[in-house]
Amino acid sequence: MTIQEFLQGDKFALLAGVELLEAGNGYAKARMEIKPEHLNGGGVCQGGAIFTLADLAFAAATNSHARLTFSITSNINFFKSESKGFLYAEAREAFSHKRLANCEVRITNEAGELIATFNGTGYRKDTELPFKPLE
Template identity: 45%
Template structure:
């Protein structure tokens, strides 16, 4: 799993740009964090939905590609449950189901106090090609 973590840490330039740090990777699972900075805030000084989505989307990508084959998102849904203004956000992805072509994942985004900030559900199409690691 270290190769998967290294692959995404080195190659996901958007996640790096917005300040997302990948913490853990195991088969079908991933965890990351994002320390909230001023550039993550929207016009009313709460964390922008796109920042929360990006954090959830990274762990979705890592968990779904953790089997070593290319997995591409085909459908996602996010629900924002709590506004956050400061601190650190964490996202954790868990595989719900997998077959040779499709897999589904649940992602929870929480704050420093382990309060649920958002829930994200995603489905991937699993290609036959190996991840280039």
């Protein structure tokens, strides 16, 4: 099994149209095409959809060590709205330890403009995942 196959278990992210593009040691990149079902009442991409994109990138980066890691806290800051095109989430672990991991995620549009930032802390359980740690 690969980390991509493992994360297929995240049915909510799949339903939202989030796809994992890259994954490495403490790193991940995901994208989501903004569709009409992602728009809020103001006609722009709903914050929860952007959070879901960032959260999947966070999950891939923090679980890349093949130990089950769950978010224990996360926050997001929105800077710019979008209503069409693709959004990208690039996650990098800022801190990685036996039990705790902290990850910073930048969400950008197709032009590379910053849309939002996400910061999450994860708790690593003793559960080994069914793939080799990524290098």
